[in-house]
Amino acid sequence: MSRIRVLIADDHPVFRYGLRALLMAEATTMEVVGEATSGEEVTTLAAQALPDVILMDVNMPGLNGIEATRRILAATPQVGILMLTMFDDDESVFAAMRAGARGYLLKGAEGDETIRAITGVSKGEAIFSPTIARRLIGYFGKPPKNPQITHPFPELTEREREILTLIAQGYTNPAIAERLVLSPKTVRNHVSTIFSKLQVAGRAEAIIRARDAGLTKET
Missing domain, CATH: 1.10.10.10 (Winged helix-like DNA-binding domain superfamily/Winged helix DNA-binding domain)
Known part of the structure; x- marks a missing residue:
């Protein structure tokens, strides 16, 4: 069975080192094909390395992870993007979903949880950490807002x-x-x-x- 090709995008070197070490320990099933430190860099590397999964930080210098996700999926829609971030607010979560990310995982997740999430995303599954899943359930469990109220620029949060x-x-x-x-x-x-x-x-x-x-x- 071929290994899952993973591209890491994060501007924090210590966090990238930890992710790389985690994935190298799974060398029989996963392979790190590149690392990026900005949205522009991950967009370029995605086209070159053709990963199966991209671990994408939300906030990076220059082009942010949400917009990078949107651009990457416009060019290579088969790539699975897993947002891996410290931000668990509704705006970030739904912006990532609208951009086409398949999953949203917090950086405090255990190694086993991260590996399971990468594997799931590579298979086309939608993956969310328990905290994010509870937020989604709470959000969709709210009563609908007044349908008569409209806002300009509905694409904006x-x-x-x-x-x-x-x-x-x-x-x-x-x-x-x-x-x-x-x-x-x-x-x-x-x-x-x-x-x-x-x-x-x-x-x-x-x-x-x-x-x-x-x-x-x-x-």
Whole structure:
């Protein structure tokens, strides 16, 4: 039986080392075919190495893991992408699902759980850590929202619309981070995702789109 070809994408060298060691211990069934430290790098390596599974961090320098997932699957839809991250908030989970990721695992997962998840994703299964699974059950167990309420840019998450509204109001990224009590890196990642979803070239075009849609009121 052929080994599962795994590509690791994470900007933390210690975490990459731990993953590599874990996978090397499973050398009879798994093979590390490359490591990437950014979204741009993993997108390039995915096309070159043709892995079966990519272990993808959500937050990386430059292109974030969500957008990298979207681009990779547009070019090679057969690849299974397993998000491996510290973030378990609803926005990150559902953004990963919308991008096409097959699974979402927290970085605190045990080695055996990680191996099982990689194996499952390689077979086309949808894999979620117990914490994430409980979140999904809780989310889908909520009563539906008022169907009469519509929002501009339905492709954006609630947080992304909030940030886009602040951009339209003239807030800078540091000001948005301070107002929403988020890290500057998280805001940059959100802004990058917003631009990608709206297919705009930059901040000025995003502001025009937002103001045309009426996103100028306080959130």
